[in-house]
Amino acid sequence: MSARFGPAGNSESFSKVHKSSLVAPGWIAGLGLDCYEYQCGKGVHVGEETARALGEKARAAGIALSLHAPYFINLANPDPESLEKTIGYITGACRVAQWMGADRVVIHSGALMKRTRRQALDIALTSLRQVIRACDDQGYGEIALCPETMGKINQLGDLEEVLELCTLDERLVPCIDFGHLYARSLGADQGAEVFERMLSRVEEVLGEERASRFHSHFSHIEFTPKGGEKCHRTFADDGGFGPDWSPLAAEVARRGWSPTFICESAGTQAEDALTMKREYTKWLENAE
Ligand SMILES: [Zn+2]
Numbered sequence: 418m419s420a421r422f423g424p425a426g427n428s429e430s431f432s433k434v435h436k437s438s439l440v441a442p443g444w445i446a447g448l449g450l451d452c453y454e455y456q457c458g459k460g461v462h463v464g465e466e467t468a469r470a471l472g473e474k475a476r477a478a479g480i481a482l483s484l485h486a487p488y489f490i491n492l493a494n495p496d497p498e499s500l501e502k503t504i505g506y507i508t509g510a511c512r513v514a515q516w517m518g519a520d521r522v523v524i525h526s527g528a529l530m531k532r533t534r535r536q537a538l539d540i541a542l543t544s545l546r547q548v549i550r551a552c553d554d555q556g557y558g559e560i561a562l563c564p565e566t567m568g569k570i571n572q573l574g575d576l577e578e579v580l581e582l583c584t585l586d587e588r589l590v591p592c593i594d595f596g597h598l599y600a601r602s603l604g605a606d607q608g609a610e611v612f613e614r615m616l617s618r619v620e621e622v623l624g625e626e627r628a629s630r631f632h633s634h635f636s637h638i639e640f641t642p643k644g645g646e647k648c649h650r651t652f653a654d655d656g657g658f659g660p661d662w663s664p665l666a667a668e669v670a671r672r673g674w675s676p677t678f679i680c681e682s683a684g685t686q687a688e689d690a691l692t693m694k695r696e697y698t699k700w701l702e703n704a705e
Contacts, residue, residue, distance in 0.1 A: 418675035419675055419697075419701060420669055420670075420674065420675055420676050420677070420678060420694075420697055421451035421452045421481060421675070421676075421677045421678065422450050422451055422452065422678050422680070422690045422691070422693055422694040422697070423445055423450045423451055423452035423453045423454065423480065423481075423677075423678075423679060423680070423687075423690055424445065424450070424453065424454070424679070424680055424686035424687040424690050425454045425456060425485065425634065425679045425680065425681040425686050426454065426455070426456040426686070427441055427687075428684060428685055428686045428687040428688065429684040429685065430685070430687065430688065431444055431687060438455070438471060439467070439470055439471055439474055440474070441453060441471075441474075442471070442474045442475040442477075442478040442480040442482075443474060443477075443478045444687075445478070445480055445687060446478035446479055446480055448687060448691055449691060449694070450480075450687065450690055450691060450694065451479075451480065451481060451694075452480055452481040452482070452483065452677055452679065453475065453480050453481075453482055453483075454482075454483045454484065454485055454523070454679040455471070455482060455483070455484045455485070455513075455517065455519065456485050457484060457485055457486060457487060457510055457513065458485050458486075458487060458488045459487065459488070460487055461486075461487065461506070461509040461510050461512075461513055463513050465516050468513050468516035468517045469516050469517070471517055472516065472517040472518040472519070475517070475518070476518065481520075481677065482514075482517050482518060482519035482520075483514075483519050483520070483521035483522070483523060483563075483632065483677065483679065484510055484513060484514040484517065484519045484521070484522050484523070485522075485523045486506060486507055486510035486522050486523060486524045486525075487506045487510065488525055489506070490503050490506050490507065490524055490525050490527070491503060491525075491527035491528055491530075492524075492526055492527040492540070492541035492544040492545055492548070492564075492573070492582075493526065493527035493528060493529065493530060493532070493537040493538070493540045493541045493544070493573050494527065494528075494530060494540070494544075495540045495543075495544075500544050500547065503544065503548065504547065504548055504551045507522070507524060507548050507551075507552065507562070508551055508552060508555050508557065510522050510524075511552055511555070511557035511560050512555075512557070514557075514560050515556075515557060515560065519560070520559070520560060520561060521560070521561045521562075521563050521590060521632055521677070522560055522561070522562055522563065523563045523565050523592045523632065523634075524562055524563065524564055524565065525564075525565055525567060525572075525574070526541055526564050526565065526566075526567060526572065526573040526574035526578065526579065526582065527541055527572070527573045527574075528571065528572055528573065529571050529572065529573060534573070534578070537573045538573060538578050538581060538582075541573055541578075541582060542581070542582065542585060545562075545564070545582055545585055546585060548562070549562070549585065549586050549588075549589075558588075561588055561589065561590045561632075562588070562589055562590075563589070563590045563591065563592035563632045564579050564582045564583060564589065564591065564592065565579065565592035565594055565597070565634065566578075566579050566591070566592065566593055566594045566597050566598050567594070567597055567601070567646075568594065568596065568597030568598075568600040568601055568638060568640070568645050568646025569600075569601065569644055569645045569646050570601050570643075570644060570645040571644070572601075574597075575598070575601060576593065576598060576615060576618065576619075577618075579591050579592075579593070580618070580619060580622040580623065581622075583622070583623060583627075584622065584623070587627070590627065590630065590631060590632050591619065591623070591631050591632065592631075592632040592633065592634060593615070593619070593631055593632070593633045593634075594633065594634035594635070594681075595607075595612075595633065595634070595635050595660055595665060596634065596635060596636045596637065596638035596646075596649065596660065596681065597634070597638070597645075597646060598615075598660075599638060599640075599659050599660040600638045600639075600640035600645045600646040600647070601640075601645040601646065603640060603642060603645070604640065604659060606660070607659050607660035607661055607664070608660075608661070608664055609664040609667065609668065612664055612665045612668045613668055616628070616668060616669075616672065616674075619631060628674070629672070629673075629674040629675060629676070630674070630675055630676060630677070631674075631676045631677075632676065632677050632679075633676050633677065633678045633679065634678075634679050634680075634681050635662065635665075635678050635679070635680055635681065635693065636649045636650065636651075636680060636681040636682045636683070636686070636689070637649070637650040637651065637652060637654065637658035637659060637660070637682070638650060638658060638659075638660075639656065639658050648683065649681055649682060649683040650682070650683060651682045651683055651684060651685045651689060652682060652685065652688075652689045652692055653685065662692075662693055662696060663696055663700075666693065666696045666697040666699075666700050667700045669697065669700075670697055670700035670701040670703070670704045671700070671704055673704070678690070678693060680693060
């Protein structure tokens with residue numbers, strides 16, 4: 418096994434030519450990529466027939482699928498009505514993922530809502546426990562929920578918080594968004610030493626087997642000194658936006674891990690995913 422690479426949703430080069438996501442898996446495989454993250458960030462609006470058809474196309478093309486649940490999920494909101502909604506959004510996303518045969522659903526951790534980080538995390542842990550129970554009850558137990566590290570400082574979801582969420586159930590897989598971690602640390606979290614330390618920490622908390630197949634989002638990100646994440650950029654932008662991919666590629670190759678990297682570049686996510694895969698493959702060959 419080695420790492421997998423693919424785009425988050427459809428890149429501009431794809432959308433210019435194609436109208437339907439059903440041809441995306443074949444197009445992605447044609448580029449030499451391995452996976453595709455279907456975007457339901459603005460809501461789960463895909464019907465059963467389309468979802469099943471996409472799943473079949475993906476399997477035929479050898480493309481692994483994951484699904485991004487709605488952005489407005491907030492595990493850290495203790496209001497029972499809000500939790501009810503959150504559970505509905507996540508089980509709705511799991512239903513579509515099951516139709517597609519996607520085995521991972523990425524979820525955002527939530528906002529602090531003026532609470533301390535510890536208070537917000539405790540609420541999120543309680544909420545996530547109920548989310549998992551609802552997913553099990555409705556028959557989605559085989560789908561791995563992936564809590565994501567977030568890019569804005571006032572959001573819940575630094576690496577430690579996401580790892581603690583993942584300790585709730587051994588099926589949870591962290592979605593480590595390295596662009597987000599870079600943005601919320603105001604550019605500090607990058608480079609060989611930092612990536613080595615992060616991946617060792619994931620291994621320490623979750624064990625090597627689960628750590629080795631982590632889920633990941635990667636893009637260059639612009640940030641502001643107060644808030645963290647401002648916007649996603651592309652590899653071609655020459656504004657000095659990080660994080661630099663190469664040392665992370667080297668570290669993953671050195672460990673022989675097989676994570677899934679979804680590239681979230683703004684518009685060139687398929688092309689940049691391919692750049693990532695090529696760089697990683699170089700390191701992998703060096704490691705052998
Ligand atoms: Zn996300």
